[in-house]
Amino acid sequence: MTPEDNRYAKSHEYVHVEGGIATVGITDYAQKELGDVVFVELPQVGSQVEANEEFGNIESVKAASELFAPVTGEVVEVNEELASRPELVNSDPFGEGWMLRVRLADAAQLDALMDAAAYEQLTAEG
Secondary structure, eight states, X not given: OOOTTOXXXXXXXXXXXXXXXXXXXXXXXXXXXXXXXXXEEXXXXXXXXXXXXXXXXXXXXXXXXXXXXXXXXXXXXXXXXXXXXXXXXXXXXXXXXXXXXXEESOGGGGGGSBOHHHHHHHHHHO
């Protein structure tokens, strides 16, 4: 399950861009590796995220991991639903389990990310 219209980071975050706004979350592969997600920590609306820098944390029953921004920009929305329903990351990572929306500072950064085929190859290699 790797949507073709997204771009992917080696750290297993995805970006879906519409009209200069990038929706960011973790991939289906990442949520399966984590197991049952119990907590997600996200930045505040209005804050800046930098490509390849930590923007939050995710905890599951078996691990805690940092979340890394695949692109640079201003956080314009966070998925408040994850505070009370973090399991959405597991059940619908590319839909209701999204994490934040960022106004892209530089769309050229998308070129540095993988397409679906390259990401699938990365995850197949383990």
